[in-house]
Amino acid sequence: MYKLGDSIPTRNAYGDTLVELGRKNDQIVVFEADIGKSTRSAIFGKEFPERYFNIGVAEQNEMAIAAGAASCGKIVFVSTYAVFASMRACEQVRTFVAYPHVNVKICVSHGGITPANDGVTHQATEDLGIMRTIPGMTVIMPADAVSTRELVIAATQWDGPIYLRLTRDGVPVIYNEETSFKIGKGILLREGKDITIIAIGDMVSKALDARDILSKQGILAEVIDMHTIKPLDESIILDSVRKTGGVVTVEDHQVECGLGSAVSEFLGENYPIPIQRIGLRNTFAESGEYELLLKKYKMSVDDIISGCFKVVGRKKKKR
């Protein structure tokens, strides 16, 4: 369905998968906040108008309505942008979705700086952290279209709330359709011995690019796709760092509270080793082309590479 290397926004895969699921399961309902054409939930709405509810530009209302619908036994998908679901409707998510642990799957487009030229108002760079601190919440960002499809399907079988973040812009397909995905289980994409790169979402393909360049420079990096940051796959981290002794985390998010924090917290308590976090550092981004933003805000392939060199250097000092 999706070809390796093709650049596909993961929101597209979300819309396609919703329709696929809708055909198999009539208990799936979808709520949208007037951006269905953009989040791609409209594809579902076209085929299943009776199960598709457009609540208008009112994300708090959308989230609380979804919670009520879920209490009637439905599998409820909520579509909007990541900034609005995680911040405008944050309290509805926390108190009426997470606290009663209802089956609401919050699938949101425009994660990180992927709505690049839209600017800061539409770039969600704090959402993973906000969602990760909510008890019982499951927090996911798939790396490509294939894993999006698999993880959205898995979400329908998962008991309780999920926050699943998508990209506006295209990201390369890195998985073939044989790969199997489990919520809460990271994927070991490349084996290595010198350093572990743990990445999430749109940054996974950047981590792979960085690995290719590093290998030519004599550093063999292990690459993990940590598509679920909560619950965190601790065993895949431990297995890898026992071998490599150093970590670079890469996320399209503030370095606080997201993937870098989750990994640091775990390793700090269990297996302290040198670590470097790649992500936004106490700054908002701005409008601009995605690749240029990554460069300006030090989240590019080059930054991942220099992060790896830093950690490798610190490992040596430690010895």
Next chain:
Amino acid sequence: MVDTINKNLVSFLEEKATELRINILKMIHAAQSGHPGGALSAAEIITTLYCHEMRINLDNQRDPDRDRFILSKGHACPVLYSVLAMKGFFPIEELATLRKINSRLQGHPDMKKTPGVDFTTGSLGNGLSIGIGMALMGKLDKKDFRVYVMLGCGELDEGIVWEAFMAGTKFKLDNLVVIIDYNKLQLDGDNDEVMPLEPIVDKLEAFNWNVIRTNGHDFNQIIKAFAKARETHNKPTVIVADTIKGKGVSFMENKVDWHGLAPDDEQLKIALEEIRGS
């Protein structure tokens, strides 16, 4: 339309409302914490819902076909807990555990802890949206259950309430009834002082709801209002119920200080005497 309401029914409901008020005061006294004012103002409406209007199923408490009630003004939960205990969802004695550690009776309603609570509430303004979600699913599944949401007047300050009023109209939810417990007081003072709501009926009519104004302490009027709501098709109903905060206890009535204050031993004694006497 119900023209004549059985006198026996009204006196039965009056008795039940008195029982509710007694339990409300006792439990808040036992907890030395809680919100008597807005619980007392809702006593007749809640009694009518649970003892006359709503279809509940004690044998199958989560019956998918049951009517739902959402207490959006969650702080008034002593009135809800009292009626649920009275109906037999849990033992009456448990009311004394209100707000205490390990209790099933949380400071605000919790659907995961308290039998009979249809949805968790307490953060104001959200109950109507939740009710819309339920009513929508009722329509989708062609079920005939009804959804009742009680809003406080103070929480009408919240923007999400008006988002929800719009949505109720859009989806033509004639299986949804909102009751506004219009006691005209909120934590910091009069509605008029904090954030004026009037003309409330005009506003709701402008949102194209079926609006019924009623005396929220008069069983005849409350019963009729619910009956009228059942006869209304293609639009949801909102009952604006004029009530008195702290109703039934002279020193609590219309006193904003009793929004969130527990009576001491002496005050409880006087209050119970007044309620039993009336």
